[in-house]
Amino acid sequence: MTRRITWTLLVLTSVLLVLAVVPLAVSMTVGERVAFRDSQRAATRAVAAAAEEHLSDRKPATAMHQELAAAARSGDCAAVYDASGRLVASTPCTAAQGQEAQELVEEVVSGHEPELLENEGRLLTAEPAGEIRGPSGVVVLARSAAPLNARIATLWGWSAAIGAVGLAASVMLSLRLARWVSRPLSRLDVSAQRLGEGALDERAEVGGGPPEVRRLAATFNTMAARLETLVHGHRAVLADVSHQLRTPLAALRLRLDVMAAGAEGDISAELASAQEEIVRLSRLVDGLLAVARAEQATPRPVAVRVDEAVAERVAAWSPVAEERGVRLIASEGTALSVALGAGHLEQVLDNLIANAVEAVAEGGSVTLDHRAAGGLARLRVRDDGPGMSAGAKAVAFRRFGNPEARGTGLGLAIVHRLITANGGTARLEDTPGGGLTVVLELPLWPQG
Known part of the structure; x- marks a missing residue:
């Protein structure tokens, strides 16, 4: 400017x-x-x-x-x-x-x-x-x-000198004017970036610049204060929910375990069913809390190596996949670094691999590959399972949006929130020959 x-x-x-x-x-x-x-x-x-x-x-x-x-x-x-x-x-x-x-x-x-x-x-x-x-x-x-x-040369010389002095004065005045206008905007831009990176206590300076810029800075500070109050309130609610729900669920599960230890016959079967419901409810609470945290994510991007994260998560999930008779494959790709919040890519891959391994029948396969595409890093998780219908794909990224989900129906919602919070995109495609492919496009880390 x-x-x-x-x-x-x-x-x-x-x-x-x-x-x-x-x-x-x-x-x-x-x-x-x-x-x-x-x-x-x-x-x-x-x-x-x-x-x-x-x-x-x-x-x-x-x-x-x-x-x-x-x-x-x-x-x-x-x-x-x-x-x-x-x-x-x-x-x-x-x-x-x-x-x-x-x-x-x-x-x-x-x-x-x-x-x-x-x-x-x-x-x-x-x-x-x-x-x-x-x-x-x-x-x-x-x-x-x-x-x-x-005399004519002197006259033109003085005219040129007057023009040069006027031009120099104009440069100085224009620089001062431009800095007077742009400096507050630059500081406001830095404050907005810091706020977007999660520094909720960030405030802009209101003292300098034109009246319109000062009003904009004051409005930004009001917005930042309200946002800080709102986010802190949500985080407090999450902490309360986490404590208030997990504690009684753990106590209830412990009591059911004690009762089931001495139960026989139909009572034992009913208690086992109740224990399964408690486990399912615990997973549901954990999933809802994970979605809420993902929605409130204000990540500070760091450089994350895609190839290393994929290799690490494939190695971690391979025993689970082998137990289910599923082949988990990581295709070789170039060394790419993306700009994501710390730990977000690992959480995304855990949810996608867990969904794919659960969806694929014994003898099936799950393949992960990545490559650079148009200034982005494109990461795909492909499986040859039953896939999804068009209607299920349209609502799969919503909470409990997929009526065909075998689990809580929150895994893809968590993936979508984390990816979009980092400036990326996520979409679902059909795998050629049958199955589902999750395509993630992530911003590359700028090279120094």
Whole structure:
């Protein structure tokens, strides 16, 4: 944002400076040229007036020579011609003589207004001595254009300096403005990231920046405080539920075990059935607590090696799979690191492997493979069991959503919550030839 604001203001200021300074400099340049030309014509007319007294009135040439001397002292070159174009008098320099001067004399004698000519860095002007229609002579004055060019160069130099100073001031002001706006937003962004990573006590600074940004920071702090209260309340409820439910269930199971030890016949069978229901209820409570914890997960991502986690969980579940007559296979894949909360991938794999091993009949197989795909890590758990119907797949990630589930129906819900909390996706597909495939797409860990 700082760079965007700076460049925007810089471009805008540059355009304004160009639109303001360049036309002003052009206008002043034209004024300098006009003033220089008028000054040169005035000097030429002064010599022409003195030359007219000598050429038409036959007065002594003293005044004419005085004007020529004054022009020479000013650095000008002047020459006086009679009506036939013959040179009458001139300054020591000969810049006012030559082919260009003769052309100007011919134009003036013929009654035309001559144009300003430039020759070897000098500007030549011509004025009639006497009447324009019948002049008694012509005065040609040549003046160096170096002073004019120097003044114009100085004028453009000052204009460029003013533009550069204005541009530098604009850069400084735009940087200060951009930082004034972007710094509070950057701090707010950092606070939002920390809050998303689980730092519920994180708060943004409200002291700096525009009023809108300060209001946004205050709103963020209010939201963070309410979120902290809500999450802490849910965690307290979970702790209470965990304690209040598990303790009586454990006590009830212990009593049933004591009663079953001395029971016989139908009573023993009924107590065994009750014990199974207690075990099932305990698993259900544990599953609900696991789902609730997954829903409240605010993980701080760490680098997790997918290949190592898969190999570890396959090794841990292989004895269970062998006992059921199921082949548990981990296909070789590249070494990939994903960004997940600590322990989340292992928990996800435990739920998926447990579901697959339970669903596959004896002699079946469960295969795990992974690979990089489009900036993500794709992990698949495939089995050749009975699979799922389209309706069951549509609701499988909900709590108790799968009516065909053999267990509590919470395993896929836990998987979905943990994966989505870490910025990944989970979906179900049919395995070619029959069975179910769970496809997980996980964010790769950024390489340093």
